[in-house]
Amino acid sequence: MTTPEYDPVPLQYPAPLPAAEMNARAHAYFEVMSQRRTVREFSAEPVHRSVIEACVLTAGSAPSGANHQPWHFVCINDPVTKRAIREAAEREEEAFYGGKAGDAWLQDINPLGTNASKPFLEEAPWLIAVFAERYGVNDVGERTKNYYVPESVGIATGFLIAALHNVGLATLTHTPAPMKFLNTILGRPHRERPFVLLVVGHASPIATVPRAAGVKKPLSAIASFI
Numbered sequence: 001m002t003t004p005e006y007d008p009v010p011l012q013y014p015a016p017l018p019a020a021e022m023n024a025r026a027h028a029y030f031e032v033m034s035q036r037r038t039v040r041e042f043s044a045e046p047v048h049r050s051v052i053e054a055c056v057l058t059a060g061s062a063p064s065g066a067n068h069q070p071w072h073f074v075c076i077n078d079p080v081t082k083r084a085i086r087e088a089a090e091r092e093e094e095a096f097y098g099g100k101a102g103d104a105w106l107q108d109i110n111p112l113g114t115n116a117s118k119p120f121l122e123e124a125p126w127l128i129a130v131f132a133e134r135y136g137v138n139d140v141g142e143r144t145k146n147y148y149v150p151e152s153v154g155i156a157t158g159f160l161i162a163a164l165h166n167v168g169l170a171t172l173t174h175t176p177a178p179m180k181f182l183n184t185i186l187g188r189p190h191r192e193r194p195f196v197l198l199v200v201g202h203a204s205p206i207a208t209v210p211r212a213a214g215v216k217k218p219l220s221a222i223a224s225f226i
Contacts, residue, residue, distance in 0.1 A: 033162065037214070039170035040114070041207035042124035042199065049077070051167060052126055052200070059160035065147030070133040071156050071195075074186045077126055081185065085129075085197070086121035088181035089174070093118060096177065111212040120172060124201035129182050130157050131192035153195050164200055170207075172199035 017025070056073050064070060076082055093116040097106070121127065132153040136144040146152075157173075164171050179194035188194075 033165065034216075036161070036165045037170075037209045038172050039199075039203045039207055039209065040120050040172055041204040042120050042170065042201040043204045044123060044125065045202045047125045047169065047201060049075075051169075052128070055160055055163040055167070056128070058163040059156045062152070062156035062159045064152035064156070065149070068133075068136060068144075068146045069152075070136065070146040070149045071153045072131040072133060072188065072192055073160075074129040074131065074182075074188065075126060076129065076186075079122070082122050082127060084185050085127060085182070086118055088185065089118055089121060089176045089197070090116055092176040092178065092181070111210055118174070120199050121174070121197075123204075124172075124199045126200040128160070128198040128200055129186055129188075130160075130195045130198060131182075131188055132195045134191050134193055137191070150195075157196055157198070160198065164198075168202075169200055170203040173197075174199055 052075050056075065059073065060069065060071070076085070097116045130153065132149050133146055134149060136146055138144050161171050161173070174197040176197070179197065182188065182194040182197065183190065183192065
């Protein structure tokens, strides 16, 4: 796209909230987000495309280096495509759990109870493959530079997970390594690097999560106030 000249417009932002309401909202949002868990058992209950679209638009509102928005979200509902992704991902996972990951990593993830079988890639109604654009292409086909790509795409993915959780949907961040098979299956260009495969849907009524996943560091361990 053509870069416009700097042309400031008035900021459209909500009016400042009273301190008490701001505090209440902050704590209420924490209560909502603190219930988020990574889920590996999904129901087949469908999720309307418009919900996914709105959540992706939320992700697309994230800040990015030079506002280049170096991301692309491929939203997959087609069963045939999901099957192809599962087969390719499980091939990579078999090598991973077969020793490629290393003993230390496998020991660290042991409390999470994961293995090479990934049925959720077909069971969940949606997969969202998040791609990071290593560089852009302008309107005349010229290569353009993107900035802070991993940071920008990571922030957008966080926005997406929060938006999906806010509407009651469960998610799983799946990162088989390598993930180049996603470019092939989904027809994405070489300049896009798979960042994460997000599994999205309603949690199964019989879903469980590992107890260890609910153990989060306290504020004193993750923040300093000066």
